[in-house]
Amino acid sequence: MSSTTTTAPETHIALVGAGTIGLSFVALHLQSLPPTSLTIIDTRPDLPAHVSRTLKTTLPPAQHALIPSLILTPDITAVRNASIVQESGPENLPFKTALWAQVEQHAPSSALLWSSTSGIPASAQAAHMRDRTRLCVVHPYNPPAVMPLLEVCPSADTSADVVGRTMAFWRARGRAPVLVRREVPGFVANRLAFALLREAVYLVEQGVVSLEDVDRVVEGSMGPRWAVAGPFKSYHAGGGEGGLEGFFKNIGGTVQSCWDDAGSVNVGERWEEKVFQEAEQAYGRVDTAERDQITRAVLEAVRRGKEGKNA
Amino acid sequence: MSSTTTTAPETHIALVGAGTIGLSFVALHLQSLPPTSLTIIDTRPDLPAHVSRTLKTTLPPAQHALIPSLILTPDITAVRNASIVQESGPENLPFKTALWAQVEQHAPSSALLWSSTSGIPASAQAAHMRDRTRLCVVHPYNPPAVMPLLEVCPSADTSADVVGRTMAFWRARGRAPVLVRREVPGFVANRLAFALLREAVYLVEQGVVSLEDVDRVVEGSMGPRWAVAGPFKSYHAGGGEGGLEGFFKNIGGTVQSCWDDAGSVNVGERWEEKVFQEAEQAYGRVDTAERDQITRAVLEAVRRGKEGKNA
Numbered sequence: 001m002s003s004t005t006t007t008a009p010e011t012h013i014a015l016v017g018a019g020t021i022g023l024s025f026v027a028l029h030l031q032s033l034p035p036t037s038l039t040i041i042d043t044r045p046d047l048p049a050h051v052s053r054t055l056k057t058t059l060p061p062a063q064h065a066l067i068p069s070l071i072l073t074p075d076i077t078a079v080r081n082a083s084i085v086q087e088s089g090p091e092n093l094p095f096k097t098a099l100w101a102q103v104e105q106h107a108p109s110s111a112l113l114w115s116s117t118s119g120i121p122a123s124a125q126a127a128h129m130r131d132r133t134r135l136c137v138v139h140p141y142n143p144p145a146v147m148p149l150l151e152v153c154p155s156a157d158t159s160a161d162v163v164g165r166t167m168a169f170w171r172a173r174g175r176a177p178v179l180v181r182r183e184v185p186g187f188v189a190n191r192l193a194f195a196l197l198r199e200a201v202y203l204v205e206q207g208v209v210s211l212e213d214v215d216r217v218v219e220g221s222m223g224p225r226w227a228v229a230g231p232f233k234s235y236h237a238g239g240g241e242g243g244l245e246g247f248f249k250n251i252g253g254t255v256q257s258c259w260d261d262a263g264s265v266n267v268g269e270r271w272e273e274k275v276f277q278e279a280e281q282a283y284g285r286v287d288t289a290e291r292d293q294i295t296r297a298v299l300e301a302v303r304r305g306k307e308g309k310n311a
Numbered sequence: 312m313s314s315t316t317t318t319a320p321e322t323h324i325a326l327v328g329a330g331t332i333g334l335s336f337v338a339l340h341l342q343s344l345p346p347t348s349l350t351i352i353d354t355r356p357d358l359p360a361h362v363s364r365t366l367k368t369t370l371p372p373a374q375h376a377l378i379p380s381l382i383l384t385p386d387i388t389a390v391r392n393a394s395i396v397q398e399s400g401p402e403n404l405p406f407k408t409a410l411w412a413q414v415e416q417h418a419p420s421s422a423l424l425w426s427s428t429s430g431i432p433a434s435a436q437a438a439h440m441r442d443r444t445r446l447c448v449v450h451p452y453n454p455p456a457v458m459p460l461l462e463v464c465p466s467a468d469t470s471a472d473v474v475g476r477t478m479a480f481w482r483a484r485g486r487a488p489v490l491v492r493r494e495v496p497g498f499v500a501n502r503l504a505f506a507l508l509r510e511a512v513y514l515v516e517q518g519v520v521s522l523e524d525v526d527r528v529v530e531g532s533m534g535p536r537w538a539v540a541g542p543f544k545s546y547h548a549g550g551g552e553g554g555l556e557g558f559f560k561n562i563g564g565t566v567q568s569c570w571d572d573a574g575s576v577n578v579g580e581r582w583e584e585k586v587f588q589e590a591e592q593a594y595g596r597v598d599t600a601e602r603d604q605i606t607r608a609v610l611e612a613v614r615r616g617k618e619g620k621n622a
Contacts, residue, residue, distance in 0.1 A: 119565040141532035149531030176531035186569035194569040199506035215541025220460030220487035221452035226534030230526025237597035244590035254430040256578040258497035258505045267567040279555035286548035294616030301612045305605030
């Protein structure tokens with residue numbers, strides 16, 4: 001069935017699922033070196049109108065002319081020419097296992113098979129596949145058209161070749177793929193963010209700080225700092241000559257006292273009503289277009305700053 | 312003894328401690344609407360040379376002319392004209408309790424008394440004061456000349472007037488003071504950051520991800536996102552129409568699975584050798600001047616973006 005070889009450029013992309021994440025990936029692919037073809041597979045009856053309407057709000061006007069070049073179809077066998085099949089469907093294990101079993105039958109054997117899942121590991125999704133070496137999670141940070149991170153999370157069965165070609169694809173597009181070496185719940189980015197979120201919920205629930213003030217704290221400290229230098233690099237710098245070891249020597253006592261006193265709230269507990277209400281009162285509807293525009297400017301400031309150094 | 316009144320502008324600043332934090336505050340004050348006078352109190356014998364050398368590397372050249380206007384002295388009674396006494400001395404309780412008992416004798420009764428401590432609450436520092444209503448922690452995020460956040464952490468004894476004037480001072484200087492309503496170990500910013508750090512250490516120690524890749528994850532996702540919109544605002548936006556409640560409805564299961572699986576490493580445990588070594592190999596000496604320059608550009612991008620929206 002396969003007419004492409006492993007040495008062919010990976011430029012026939014079939015995207016399964018035209019939700020928020022799927023279409024943000026479409027926007028990203030259209031803005032990168034354009035692929036030879038982009039196929040969007042989704043069974044929703046209003047697919048052409050939905051795709052056109054969404055992309056017109058997210059793509060710069062100069063790129064609206066690319067929208068008619070998209071191939072739109074409900075038919076999964078359209079993966080037959082794909083060099084990449086990228087799934088952003090429902091977060092639902094039966095959907096995904098059935099999908100990959102089908103995709104495997106129709107896609108070229110060299111095609112990269114990627115899932116955007118935020119929680120279902122490749123090993124579980126591949127349960128009904130004959131060849132489990134082909135599947136890899138490529139988890140974006142929402143929205144992928146803006147955020148550089150892609151967590152590349154192979155299962156123990158995923159081949160080194162698939163992982164290597166996946167990392168190379170995203171690096172070539174100027175994104176920031178990171179290899180997650182072992183399947184763990186939530187991968188890496190969400191585990192880190194949710195650890196902070198848990199403590200944030202606790203401090204708001206305890207009345208130590210208001211919900212909006214938590215955001216002001218982060219926006220005025222860790223956010224901009226970590227946009228430039230992640231936590232380890234920052235604390236390594238904070239330790240001066242002694243590096244990260246010096247940092248822990250200096251304020252390890254404070255670190256441990258924070259860890260000892262940390263809250264451990266859980267989903268579904270009593271804090272939810274208060275915290276959800278405080279969020280609604282503080283923010284109502286967030287202007288995500290403005291947020292994304294400013295985020296692009298932040299990423300550009302970091303990029304220019306780091307290039308200036310190397311120039 | 313006091314010749315100023317509570318209505319006088321707070322423009323006579325006495326800074327105790329000419330370490331990294333203290334001198335970064337000096338740089339900040341010099342770059343803001345200049346105070347009428349800035350006094351630096353420190354007993355180190357090379358104080359003039361040290362102050363001049365440090366400020367010449369942190370201040371823009373146009374402001375080097377301001378350096379000779381600083382009053383430098385080892386004498387704590389120099390707080391006698393201060394409207395603000397800002398302490399950035401050693402993180403050592405006996406030092407701080409003795410200092411405030413002395414400062415209280417010499418400073419005008421209306422003077423604001425601030426400690427930059429990252430870990431010793433105002434209630435403990437005020438132990439030997441007659442009037443404990445006067446002292447307030449004002450904890451910066453390092454370096455304060457760059458980072459907008461100031462955590463204003465009163466004790467239960469600190470007066471509302473002191474808190475109000477402290478918040479007003481920093482707001483008037485365009486900084487981001489946040490009120491921490493109750494004394495808790497580590498205040499708020501460090502508790503949040505260290506919660507994420509703890510999980511980061513765990514994932515590196517477990518071999519799930521490399522130390523440098525943790526930083527790449529954060530730099531490519533949460534960092535830039537949280538520079539623009541803090542965690543609650545981000546997840547409230549992530550829930551779409553349903554807000555933060557919708558977010559937890561959609562992926563609360565993934566959030567809880569991350570919380571259930573989170574690591575709980577401690578200071579002094581076996582991970583330290585591996586992690587400290589990985590940090591040293593990855594980063595050696597960090598160029599903090601470059602980091603601060605890029606961080607200023609990031610903060611400027613956010614400021615311009617948010618003003619553009621309001622314009």
